[in-house]
Amino acid sequence: MPEVVFPLDSTKPFTEQELVGHNRWHPDIPAQVHVRPGTSFRVHCREWFDGAIRNDDSADDIRDAPLSRVHALSGPIAVEGARPGDLLVVDILDLGPVPQEDSGPLAGQGWGYTGIFAKQNGGGFLTDRFPDAYKAVWDFRGQTATSRHVPGVSFTGIVHPGLMGTAPSAELLARWNRREGALIATDPERVPPLALPPLAQDAILGNLQGAEFDRVAGEAARTAPPRENGGNQDIKNLTKGTRVFYPVYVDGANLSVGDLHFSQGDGEITFCGAIEMGGFIDLHVDVIRGGMETYGVTENAVFLPGNTDPQYSQWLAFSGTSVTLDGEQRYLDSQLAYQRACLHAIDYLTKFGWTPEQAYVILGAAPIEGRFSGVVDIPNSCATVYLPTAIFDVDVRPSPGGPARVDPGQGVPRSSF
Template structure:
């Protein structure tokens, strides 16, 4: 006998009914209250999206909803249970939850509320998942807020920011200590920016952050080792790590003394850790399959920090094209998978095969020697910084400001590689820029570099704050 469903066309809430319901074919939705809960037959169910594990009102703020959190802790209650072998659509907020505007000022980047990130959807329990298992998550689709144009990132636009030194800084914080911003407009799968003219590229859309909750013991390990690091230089700007911070903590449905305890213990979501977390892997896109270690009963899966595009390294810190949107996932479990496959920490994944395919590149290299000429021993991070700086210097010869070039390298799908890590004392890193993203020929030639009109340029915060 066929299964029918009541489904809300406004928020996505659904309820299966079997056999054919005799209830009215349209009724108020018990979740969002809109008179948009309709009865669908099997014939038209195939035109609908996957069941929404959680639909989020994009106009609401994080503090007004219990569906999100911005800390890692095993005691944050799950907001729903996902069934093994089922697919779901999960709506995600932009990582600053609306603090960044579609305008020509970078003051919002300068003043970005770092204590509030990330606005994560979840946590979700997965039925049958227990410590020692591997959680399988397939990314079926991911994208900006569907069919919406508006004031929130993801509603037809996104942004890239260079973070100010006092607010976390960037990969090149010593050379770029001030706040800058570029806004990108989406058209289909491509994007352009009024702040960086002369480029257009297809986004490799992906979640910057996805992961499972830590156990109590693992959380203590995180806090101890990061606290020890902070203690080596406690007054450093930007800091060496971010300790637990109750201010602006969002912990789902927790309240009272439970909230206060968890807020004082919970880990910040900024860095990647053994649970996955904020890995910012640009190839973690549609078609990817990831295997997460499970540390608590149910797994407590969370996700967010969606990017329309990103270059390898997310080098400006706010370096992808940040947006809100949706992610469709399928979940399953490998029992005892952590021991079976030796995945005791850090997820493994199979990247998707979607996204733009570029065939022509311009590559820049760097070695582990500082700008002051100091020799470092096999410092691959320094090598990558030098490769990026060489690319920025090159692009500035075409008329871009160095800040425009830096923002572009953070947003466009550049390839970063550690090319040599054994030839003492210099490691070598390379960065590959796809030449097809430019509206002009960016290759060296006897005629010299084409001169673009840089337009209004990338907005800079005039007051360092």
């Protein structure tokens, strides 16, 4: 096992750890760990809400999820000698849930969860169709996930970090705040909001204190969206064996990681759509001098996917086009087309007995494939979503005998009102 450079105690909250990470992006958040290029090491990660979500049958915790506190990131980790303009090479050697023998009832210790966020608290990809909060708890057995809240479904996890990235420069941070602030100004009262501005409330900034803490907290970017530094990309294929090339914007690169997922479908469509968990990740780092200019990677990471994805061979695919539910034609709107493909799949699965919420959760958590299939044939984009048929206990393919219905069981825990 590689040396644990960022240890966490599963019985203690994020802010009471020996090493305190962060939940905002800013170049002045000091590195908590220093490593050399060419070394391998282990990092412990908290579940993204730091234990706020419970293993129970109520979705009140999802409804009230404290978005101002996310994400609980381990880091920054400075790589000695890395400097702006370099590429940071990060190999994902291994990752998994928190060992079950560790004490503390945290997601990752044999279980994880998927949530449909309420429209009033972040929403999701299909928030107008699903405006209320729901939750599904998943149990882990080896590589397999099952849920008492979604009977009749089991699948092999595709374990990956939802969030990993390097620190922004002061210039890049200012650019983020300008462009996202301008977007918010176009509709400042929108629910859910168009973007999340800097927020000092609940900011965690390593060991910064006093006036420096106040300054950084007022400038630091929220970690919710992906940006040029990588960040919350939620790419399910960043699995074991993946090599990622991150742009370096500050001395040391200041790598951070968190938001581990046991599994996820393309798009993480419920917003909390992956199976969220705490756990560990083993990394190896190196540096390509001047790599940003050499390879034209001036913004946004590139990566070589690993080869450990679940090997599903048969799929049932659904298509959608860029026409709204009420019949309005949109011009080559691929986002809308993917929404329609997802809704198509959800409506289909309800014919087998799953509730719409259970079907939505399946698309968020299972390793579905999402694709933009046609983007040039005006006026309609075409998007497709592929469901692996082997994850279902019944045959979900159309047949003359009609759908074999499942017992929906307990259903997805709803929030109380």
